[in-house]
Amino acid sequence: MFARCQVRAPRSLKHGPSSSPLRSAARAYSSTTEQSHEPPNARNSSRPRPIYRNFLSGLSVGLVLAVGWLAYDTYNQRDPFTAYSLVGKEPVSSTASILHLEPKSKTRDLELYKDAWRKGIWNVQFKQPQLQIVRAYTPLPPGDGSTGQEKGELRFLIRRDPHGEVSSYLHKLSPGAGIEMRGPYLEYELTPEVQQIAFFAGGTGIAPALQVAHALFEGDKTDPSRKDKKLHILWANRTRDDCLGGVSDSPPDTALPPKPTWSGLFSSTKSKPKQTSPPSQEKGVIVKELEALKQKYPGQITVEYYVNTEDTWIDEDAVFRALARFDDKVFTSSAASQEQRQILISGPPGFISYLAGPKEWRNGREEQGSVSRLVAHALSRHPHNVKVWKI
Numbered sequence: 256m257f258a259r260c261q262v263r264a265p266r267s268l269k270h271g272p273s274s275s276p277l278r279s280a281a282r283a284y285s286s287t288t289e290q291s292h293e294p295p296n297a298r299n300s301s302r303p304r305p306i307y308r309n310f311l312s313g314l315s316v317g318l319v320l321a322v323g324w325l326a327y328d329t330y331n332q333r334d335p336f337t338a339y340s341l342v343g344k345e346p347v348s349s350t351a352s353i354l355h356l357e358p359k360s361k362t363r364d365l366e367l368y369k370d371a372w373r374k375g376i377w378n379v380q381f382k383q384p385q386l387q388i389v390r391a392y393t394p395l396p397p398g399d400g401s402t403g404q405e406k407g408e409l410r411f412l413i414r415r416d417p418h419g420e421v422s423s424y425l426h427k428l429s430p431g432a433g434i435e436m437r438g439p440y441l442e443y444e445l446t447p448e449v450q451q452i453a454f455f456a457g458g459t460g461i462a463p464a465l466q467v468a469h470a471l472f473e474g475d476k477t478d479p480s481r482k483d484k485k486l487h488i489l490w491a492n493r494t495r496d497d498c499l500g501g502v503s504d505s506p507p508d509t510a511l512p513p514k515p516t517w518s519g520l521f522s523s524t525k526s527k528p529k530q531t532s533p534p535s536q537e538k539g540v541i542v543k544e545l546e547a548l549k550q551k552y553p554g555q556i557t558v559e560y561y562v563n564t565e566d567t568w569i570d571e572d573a574v575f576r577a578l579a580r581f582d583d584k585v586f587t588s589s590a591a592s593q594e595q596r597q598i599l600i601s602g603p604p605g606f607i608s609y610l611a612g613p614k615e616w617r618n619g620r621e622e623q624g625s626v627s628r629l630v631a632h633a634l635s636r637h638p639h640n641v642k643v644w645k646i
C-alpha cells in the first residue's frame with residue numbers, strides 16, 4: 256500500500272529496512288562481447304578464453320549470492336523475528352479486518368514498544384514464511400481500557416489485496432496461528448513543539464493518523480500544552496463500507512479566496528465534497544474509535560470523511576479549509592516555528608502523490624521530494640508556515 260520513508264528515527268528505535276523480498280536474486284547479465292568498443296588487439300590480449308570466462312562469471316555470480324546471503328543473514332541475526340499468535344480477527348469492511356496479535360512468549364521488547372507509542376508513527380514487519388517476503392504494517396493504538404499493552408498485544412487494520420501475497424496470507428490465517436514479526440520501526444517522530452496537525456489519510460492510512468492522535472494526546476502526560484493541541488483528520492476511502500456511519504465535522508466558517516486560473520489543471524473535476532446519502536445508524540469500528548477520541552478530547556479532534564463512490568473528494572478547497580483550521584491567533588508571525596503546525600499525508604503512493612507530489616528515490620533511499628500539487632496550491636492561496644510530511 257504505502258511507500259513510506261524513515262524520518263528522524265531516534266536511537267532507541269530501529270531504522271526500517273526496505274520491505275523487499277528476503278531472497279536475493281542473481282542478476283541476468285547480457286553478453287556485451289559483440290558490442291565491445293575496445294580495440295581488437297586489446298580484446299584478444301586481455302580477454303580470458305571461454306572456459307575461464309565461464310569459470311569467472313560463475314565465480315562472480317556465486318560471490319554475489321554469497322555476499323547477498325551473508326548480508327541477509329547478518330541483518331536477520333541483528334534484527335530477528337519474534338513469534339506472535341493471532342488471537343482475534345475482527346472484520347471491519349468487505350476488504351479489511353483488524354487482526355489482534357499477542358507474543359507467544361513474554362517479550363523483552365515491551366519497553367521498546369511503549370516508547371514507540373509515545374514517539375509518533377511506526378510500523379512492524381510481518382513475514383510470509385513460504386515465500387520469505389516481508390511487508391510493513393502499522394499497529395492501531397490500544398483502545399481505551401485495554402489491558403493488552405502490558406502483554407505486548409498489538410492490533411492491525413489490514414486490507415486484503417486479492418492478488419497480494421502477504422495481505423492474503425494474513426487474512427487466511429485462523430485464530431491461534433503463528434506469525435513472525437519484527438520491529439518497531441519509527442517513521443515519523445512527533446516533537447514537543449508540534450501544536451496543530453492536519454492529517455490526510457487514505458484508506459488504511461488512518462492507522463498512522465490514530466497513532467499520531469495517541470502520541471499527541473496520550474504521549475507526554477506532563478506536557479501542559481497537551482490541552483491546546485489540535486488534530487484535524489481528513490479520511491478518504493473508496494467506499495462507505497470502510498467508514499460506515501462517519502459524519503464529517505462542519506468546516507470552519509472561512510470564505511474561499513478565488514482560485515488562480517491554473518488551479519483547474521490540477522484539481523479533480525469531480526471534486527465537490529458533498530454528503531450524498533444519509534449517515535448510517537450503524538458505525539464502523541474505526542469510526543467508533545474516532546468518535547471516542549472526539550469525546551475524550553472535546554474540541555481538539557475534528558474529522559472529515561471523503562468517500563469516492565459518493566463522489567466526495569479531497570480537492571484543493573478541502574486542503575484550503577484544512578489549513579484554515581490552523582488557529583492563527585496562537586501563531587503570530589515570527590513566534591510560529593514551522594515545527595508547530597504540520598501537514599501529514601499517509602496512504603497509497605498515488606494518494607500522497609495526488610496531494611503533494613511523489614516521494615523521490617535518491618542514492619537508494621526514499622526521500623520526501625518537493626511539495627507540489629494540491630497542498631502547494633492551497634498553501635500559495637493561504638500561506639502558512641507549516642511543515643509537510645509524506646508518511
Ligand SMILES: Cc1cc2nc3c(=O)[nH]c(=O)nc-3n(C[C@H](O)[C@H](O)[C@H](O)COP(=O)(O)OP(=O)(O)OC[C@H]3O[C@@H](n4cnc5c(N)ncnc54)[C@H](O)[C@@H]3O)c2cc1C
Nearest residue numbers: 256257259390391392393412413414418419420421422459
Ligand atoms: C510503512 C508501511 C506501513 C503499512 N501499513 C499498512 C497497514 O497498516 N495496513 C495495510 O493494510 N497495509 C499497510 N501497508 C501496506 C503493506 O505493507 C502491503 O504493501 C500491502 O498489504 C500489500 O502487500 P501484499 O504482499 O499483500 O501485496 P503484493 O504482493 O505486494 O502486491 C501488491 C499489488 O501489486 C500487484 N502485483 C504484485 N506483483 C505484480 C506484478 N509482477 N505485476 C503487476 N502487479 C503486481 C498485486 O496484484 C497487488 O495488487 C503498509 C506499508 C508500509 C510501507
